[in-house]
Structure formats: structure tokens, C-alpha cells
Amino acid sequence: MSSLSDQLLKAGLVTEEQVKKASEKPKKKAYKTHKKTIQKKQKTEPTDLAQFYAERKKLENKEKQQAAQQKIEAARLKKENKLKIDKLISANLLNDDDAEIRYNFVVGTSIKYVFVTEQQQQELIDGKLAFTFLGSKRCLISLDTAKKIKTIDASKIVVIP
Numbered sequence: 525m526s527s528l529s530d531q532l533l534k535a536g537l538v539t540e541e542q543v544k545k546a547s548e549k550p551k552k553k554a555y556k557t558h559k560k561t562i563q564k565k566q567k568t569e570p571t572d573l574a575q576f577y578a579e580r581k582k583l584e585n586k587e588k589q590q591a592a593q594q595k596i597e598a599a600r601l602k603k604e605n606k607l608k609i610d611k612l613i614s615a616n617l618l619n620d621d622d623a624e625i626r627y628n629f630v631v632g633t634s635i636k637y638v639f640v641t642e643q644q645q646q647e648l649i650d651g652k653l654a655f656t657f658l659g660s661k662r663c664l665i666s667l668d669t670a671k672k673i674k675t676i677d678a679s680k681i682v683v684i685p
Contacts, residue, residue: 616669638662655683
């Protein structure tokens with residue numbers, strides 16, 4: 525059996541030069557290997573611009589982490605303050621279930637009311653009591669308690685008539 529190249533040669537489809545050329549293994553081109561070594565050098569030695577971008581990215585990530593940490597800390601502090609205020613209001617609540625006098629007060633643009641006794645009504649007129657809210661419940665508290673609440677959280681609604 526003869527090879528395919530011999531058969532093509534006998535048939536006159538190819539010349540001997542073409543057969544020799546086809547049988548030789550192609551040589552690697554030198555410029556391709558040179559390009560690879562240049563690419564390796566570029567990968568191992570980052571440029572100033574690449575270093576700058578890497579440092580900037582690290583700095584931005586650090587700032588993002590700090591901002592997220594501050595946000596978590598602020599939420600924790602707000603929750604603690606809310607619990608303190610709720611305990612303070614619950615401990616110093618002056619609402620009386622037997623009160624029959626309706627006392628109106630203004631919160632923003634709406635008028636709210638709470639039932640008080642005669643003594644509480646007089647103390648409200650004298651400015652010794654204040655109103656605040658615990659959930660949706662209207663609460664009657666002393667003026668000292670109202671000032672403590674305002675020092676803990678200035679955004680808490682406390683109405684001093």
C-alpha cells in the first residue's frame with residue numbers, strides 16, 4: 525500500500541516539491557513566542573495606572589464597609605433609644621382610667637384628646653404635665669419625664685401645653 529501522497533503524485537495532481545513541503549512540520553514563528561514573553565512581563569509588572577486603580581478600588585471598598593458599619597450602628601442606637609423611651613413612658617404613665625374630662629391638645633395640624641381628672645387638668649394648665657405617644661396610645665406624663673425623653677431623642681413627639 526502506498527501512501528496518499530504517493531498516489532496523488534502518480535496521478536499527477538501534485539508535484540514532488542508540494543509533497544516535500546506538505547511532509548515537513550510547520551515551524552513555529554518566532555514573533556508569536558516573543559509576544560507571549562512580552563505578555564507575561566506585562567502581567568507580572570503592573571503599570572502605575574493599574575496600581576492606582578487597584579488602590580482606589582481598595583479605598584472605595586473600605587469606605588463602603590465603614591458606611592455600612594455606621595448605618596448598622598445608627599440603627600442599633602436608634603432601637604436602644606426607642607426601648608429606653610418606651611420604658612420611661614411606661615414607668616411614668618399618669619393616665620387614669622376613671623378620668624372623665626376630655627382635654628384637647630394639638631399635634632402638628634391635628635387635634636387630639638385625652639381624658640384627665642380635675643387635678644391633672646389643673647396641672648396641664650399650669651404646665652406641669654405633657655403629652656406623648658406610646659405606639660398609638662396617647663400618654664400623659666410629667667414635665668421632668670418629657671424633658672428626659674427630649675434629651676434621649678429630640679425627634680420624639682412630646683407636647684407641652
